[in-house]
Amino acid sequence: MFFSKSFGYALRGILYIALLQDEQRKIQIDEIAQKLSVPRHFLGKIMQGVVKAGLLQSTKGPYGGFSMNETTLTTPLIKLVEITDGLDQFNICVLQLRNCNAVNPCPLHQEMEGIKTKLLLMFNQTTIVDLLNDNKKVFIKSLATQ
């Protein structure tokens, strides 16, 4: 619902890396994919995009892998949606009308706008670190629950 698999996988990948940060090591895509029960190569592509967008850091070679950077924890979720799914979707009318807007609204415009605003507000205000307040061990386990 709402977002793609890419978004869900990316968020879980970032959360997994963030949770292991204290171990001061790079996390490899093989480990992430295995722990989250997510397709390895597909996740690789997705994380590649996340790195390219500057939300994470990665290095190749021995002892390489993915790690956080200074922006990771304070990134709002909407930024991740932008990377994985794009933001165009928020401007599509449920009736698939091109010219649907406040001036020329479809019969569901007002109601959908209210829900969309609530969703956007939450995704703008919530950051990665906001999602890390639970018991870490339980949380790691829940991330892998498939």
Added chain:
Amino acid sequence: MFFSKSFGYALRGILYIALLQDEQRKIQIDEIAQKLSVPRHFLGKIMQGVVKAGLLQSTKGPYGGFSMNETTLTTPLIKLVEITDGLDQFNICVLQLRNCNAVNPCPLHQEMEGIKTKLLLMFNQTTIVDLLNDNKKVFIKSLATQ
């Protein structure tokens, strides 16, 4: 956003038929597709599903076409979502976790549940006839706006 093109096309098709009901005639798929600027054959498939689900009536042959039945106007929008998109989507976790629920929630479960509930409530309470309260001519025009 939220729903498929099929849903949007189906809803506009039903609304178009409902708006012309007073003319006491069957509306043909060619006319609907043309007026709504929607692919004719694709819309045909979609309306076929709507008829099969009992939300509309249709007859073949000369003077045939689509028309409302006794249930059309009082159908809640969620029923149309069920026909075109299915209701499974409402049970998919944004993090793509299979076992995400109130007992074992992902870190976004609570927030997403709130938004989902609001959307479901609106789609359960709103019926086709609820969408027909505007000026009809303006509304027909807006339906075709592409």
Added chain:
DNA sequence: TGATTAAAAGACATCCGCATCTTTTATGGC
């Protein structure tokens, strides 16, 4: 420098939403 390691990148494969076109079936008028 050479070997090893791990991400980056590219080539495919699959499935589904979306769309088009053709054939079949049912209905009404003659």
Added chain:
DNA sequence: GCCATAAAAGATGCGGATGTCTTTTAATCA
């Protein structure tokens, strides 16, 4: 019964999301 009409149904194609596999690039260490 025959013809015309319009929906139903089937075949096919396209593109994007998802997923797999192979090759290339970069980093570390000996």
